[in-house]
Amino acid sequence: MNIYVLVKRTFDTEEKIVVSGGKIQEDGAEFIINPYDEYAIEEAIQVRDAHGGEVTVLTMGGEDAEKQLRTALAMGADKAVLINTEDDLDEMDQFTAAQILADYLKDKNPDLILAGNVAIDGGSGQVGPRVADLLDINYVTTITKLEINGTQVNIVRDVEGDSEVLETSLPLLVTAQQGLNEPRYPSLPGIMKAKKKPLDEVELDDLDIDEDDVEAKTETIEIYLPPKKEAGRVLQGDLSNQVQELVQLLRTEAKVV
Amino acid sequence: MTKKVIVLGEAREGALRNVSFETIAAAKKISGGGEVVAVLLGDSVQSLATEMIHYGADRAITVEHPHLKTYTSDGFSQAFMAVVESESPDAVVFGHTALGKDLSPKVASKLKSGLVSDVTDIEGEGADVVFIRPIFSGKAFEKVKIKDGIDFITIRPNNIEPLAHDASRTGDVSSLSVDITNLRTVIKEVVRKSTEGVDLSEAKVIVAGGRGVKSEDGFEPLKELANLLGGAVGASRGACDADYCDYSLQIGQTGKVVTPDLYIAAGISGAIQHLAGMSNSKIIVAINKDPEANIFKVADYGIVGDLFEVIPMLTEEFKKLKAN
Incomplete structure (x- = not known):
């Protein structure tokens, strides 16, 4: 099976975001594989181990x-x-990214493409489904279970906490939701082997793409941090009085109940 | 410049979701005085159309087909694109719901347009409209403009106030007949989640538990309080990883990002990843045994104490309040 995984490099979830000069500061920040993409990679490896083939990230x-x-x-x-x-x-948006990825993939005949359901930085969740549409293959988002028999595919997907059980077929793009699997840590032999595995680099010139055709449709005009939340009041006194006071405050001061 | 804006209403179990009315309010701003057209897709949605007009849509279009009974990206995109072709809108608004997240990129791809997902606020109107959305799960925000093509956005539930319901409003309701073919996905079954009622992303009140709940049963008092307040139960990653609850309840940078009116964090320490998912809630209450817990730094009100003592007392106190 010819399997592709779309991955994105993102800030580590531990990182605080610092904005200066209207841009997110990247200096000194730790980067990781987008956590949802890790589920996609793990699932791809498991599918390959069960059905044979090759996984390309x-x-x-x-x-x-x-x-x-x-x-x-x-x-x-x-x-x-x-x-x-x-x-x-210089600038790219989800339209740009999907056009480029789809152009690269169009003559690769993937049977299965996996991606994270969302990246934890931009958080749009668009690129996977857009790529599938451009390649004219079906997609299923936020999956928590994947079973492949021949070209038939059985999937469970998370829909706002409900589980949708569905049937579809290859070729297919799926996006991974938490709970799909437990991503493995790279082993030491794995790390040694990885150094010898092929890592190809292509540029837009190698693809059938004119920069103007993939120009971003949207533009970020400002990035800013939310107002810092001030620590509020820790209530004092007897616990039952605290609880009574809290209910009063929620009702009369915060007016949320 | 005025714009014609199409919004997609979304029904669940025969009733329109609140986010549908919020899309109308968003569309009004974008339209700058232009027309707002509500679209409803399903096997039986005709009766819901007037409700969209009562909430501010100028008219409504329904597409009914047996293949639209349950959502599939193939079925809904064919139906929606048929409406777009007949209406040529300047802007489109969906809710950033499971359906909206799944469908909007496909429609944007077909329109060769940009798409601003998960919008929480809109500045300006008409031609000068700018969209605000969280990035890094709310650790930062960005303002986005659409440079080219139609304005296509999805809005996060619970952030844009719907317009007032006005039962005297009238508008044209028409239906469009669409041929829906070649569905590549067959939905076999939908298994409803164990916790009933309110969806996390739309809940006005969330009672969330962390490692401090200690077990699956430990969530029971939280559920009772959430039910009493008409809210939903959430969890930190710690609680999910420990198998106290399902991952679908997880709130944080991985998991859901929520902005309820009231967020009650019980036994949650407040790791940065969790704070990213909930710190934009209007009011935060923290209950934790550890007075040094990070969660108190973002809480409006804090109680230092054992959640198994505090939560039942809180439930009793709210019951008294409701009784009066």
């Missing part, structure tokens, strides 16, 4: 993303591809 951005690709290879992916857009694109 695909990302776009700058050379820094090679580190996350190596981590995915160390987990067990077979190949990695970086679409390096560093020199060609």
Whole structure:
């Protein structure tokens, strides 16, 4: 089976966000594989181990993303591809990203594409379904269970806490929800092997893409931090009095009940 | 410049979800005085159309088809694109719900348009409209403009006030007949979640538990309080990882981002990832045994104490309040 995983390099969830000069400060920040993409990588490896084939992890951005690709290879992916857009694109949005990824994938005949259901930085959750639409294949988002028999696929997906049980077929793009699996940590032999696995780099020139055709449709005009939440009042006194006071405050001061 | 804006109403179990009315309020701002058209897709949605007009839509279009009984991206995108082709809107608004999140990228792809997802506020109107949305799960915000093509957004439930319901408002309700074919997904079954009622992302009140609840049973007092307040139960990653509850309840940078009017955090220490998911709630109450817990730094009101003592007392106190 020909399996692709779309991955994104994101800030570590531990990071505080610092804005200066209207941009998010990246200096000194730790980066990780988007946590939802880790579920996608793990699932891809499990599908390959059960059905045979090859797992290719695909990302776009700058050379820094090679580190996350190596981590995915160390987990067990077979190949990695970086679409390096560093020199060609200043601004990109979900439209841009999907156009480029779909263009790369269009002649690769993937049977299964996996991605995270959302990236924890931008948080739009658009790129996976957009890529599927551009490739004219079906997609299922926020999956928590995946079973493949031949070309038939049985899926359970999370819909606001309900579980939807559905049937579809390959080729298919799915996006991973928490609970799909338990992503493995790269083992030491895995890390050693990963160094020798192929990591290809392509640029927009290598693809059939004119920069103007993928120009972003949206523009971020400002980034700012929310007003800092001031610590409020810790109530004092006898516990039952505190509870009574709290209910009064919620009713008369905060007016939320 | 005025704009024609289409909103997609969303029904669940035969009733319109509140976010549908919020999309109308958002559409009014974007329209700058132009027309707001409500669209309803389903197997039987005709009766819901006037409700959309009462909440401010100028007219409504329904597409009814047996294949639209349950949502699939193929069925709904075919129906919605047929409406877009007949109406040529300048802007489109969906709710940022499970359905909206799944459908909007496909529609945006077909329209070759941008899409601003998870909008929490709108500045300006008409041609000068700017959308505000959280990034890094609410650790920061961005203002986004659409440079090219139609204004397509999804709005986060509970953030944009619906307009007042006005039963005297009238408007045209028409139906569009659409051929729906080639559905590649077959929904076999929907297993309802164990916790009833209110969805986390739309809840006005959330009672959330962390490691401090200690077990699956430990969530019971939290559920009782949430039910009494018409709210939903949430959880921290710690509680989910410990198997006290399902991952669908998880609030945080991985998990759901919520903005209820009242967030009661019980036995939650307040890791940065959890704070990202809830710190934009209007009022936060923290209950924790540890007076040094990080959660107190973002709480409006705090009680230092054992949640198993405090939560039942709180439930009793609210019961008294309700009785009066």
